[in-house]
Amino acid sequence: QSVLAQPPSVSEAPRQRVTISCSGSRSNIGTNAVNWYQLLPGKAPKLLIYYDDLLPSGVSDRFSGSKSGTSASLAISGLQSEDEADYYCAAWDDSLNGYVFGTGTKVTVL
Amino acid sequence: QVQLQQWGAGLLKPLETLSLTCAVYGGSFSNYYWSWIRQSPGKGLEWIGEINHSGSAKYNPSLKSRVAMSVDTSKKQFSLKLTSVTAADTAVYYCARTDSSWAFDYWGQGTLVTVSS
Numbered sequence: 143q144s145v146l147a148q149p150p151s152v153s154e155a156p157r158q159r160v161t162i163s164c165s166g167s168r169s170n171i172g173t174n175a176v177n178w179y180q181l182l183p184g185k186a187p188k189l190l191i192y193y194d195d196l197l198p199s200g201v202s203d204r205f206s207g208s209k210s211g212t213s214a215s216l217a218i219s220g221l222q223s224e225d226e227a228d229y230y231c232a233a234w235d236d237s238l239n240g241y242v243f244g245t246g247t248k249v250t251v252l
Numbered sequence: 253q254v255q256l257q258q259w260g261a262g263l264l265k266p267l268e269t270l271s272l273t274c275a276v277y278g279g280s281f282s283n284y285y286w287s288w289i290r291q292s293p294g295k296g297l298e299w300i301g302e303i304n305h306s307g308s309a310k311y312n313p314s315l316k317s318r319v320a321m322s323v324d325t326s327k328k329q330f331s332l333k334l335t336s337v338t339a340a341d342t343a344v345y346y347c348a349r350t351d352s353s354w355a356f357d358y359w360g361q362g363t364l365v366t367v368s369s
Contacts, residue, residue, distance in 0.1 A: 144296055174354065175353045175354060175355075177353065177354065177355040177356070179297070179356070181291075181297075186346060186359035186360065186361055186362055187289075187297070187346070187348075187356070187359055188359075189355055189356060189357050192351070192353050192355035192357070193353045193355070198355075198357060230296065230297055232297070232299075232354075233354070234354045238313060239310070239313065240299060240310070240311075240312050240313055241287075241299035241302075241312075241354060242299070243296055243297040243298065243299065244296070245296055246296045246297070
């Protein structure tokens with residue numbers, strides 16, 4: 143059950159910046175940490191952002207995360223062809239008592 | 253370096269039981285929760301549940317009646333069983349390590365499980 147809403151797709155030219163939104167509620171984003179994942183075809187998901195805005199070791203600093211209230215965002219700057227992938231936000235939901243993922247956003251580099 | 257390696261049957265008939273195991277190499281086993289996540293064809297990610305080294309588990313409420321997870325601390329392995337599978341359970345199943353921020357920071361390679369008569 144996807145209770146976190148994301149735009150289905152975003153696209154931008156190389157070297158530009160894109161932002162992916164993730165809209166939730168008080169019981170998930172409003173209370174708990176938001177994490178972001180990158181899914182490339184045929185590969186395991188990769189953690190991009192944790193605790194709303196922290197970068198795991200080894201993740202490019204072109205990726206950044208932010209959160210305000212019940213919404214979160216992932217920004218990718220200096221867009222590269224290798225960034226073409228699906229991106230998911232995620233958070234624990236206190237009402238559902240479970241972990242929920244966003245609906246996913248496909249990023250296309252024009 | 254932490255690595256997760258998973259295995260299990262890839263083709264099931266309806267009403268059979270899905271069974272997957274994930275082995276953890278490197279790092280601590282007892283300091284984390286260990287999760288299962290799946291992605292159905294053309295769909296998004298779905299959290300199935302998690303378990304810790306002592307066997308304390310939490311399951312997705314939508315799957316709770318059919319899911320059971322277990323651990324073997326001596327082998328640093330954890331397992332998933334999903335009963336009475338249907339075509340809707342066809343998906344790539346991943347095991348993953350869950351850190352304190354509920355982030356899945358290490359993942360297994362994924363196992364495609366197909367349910368078909």
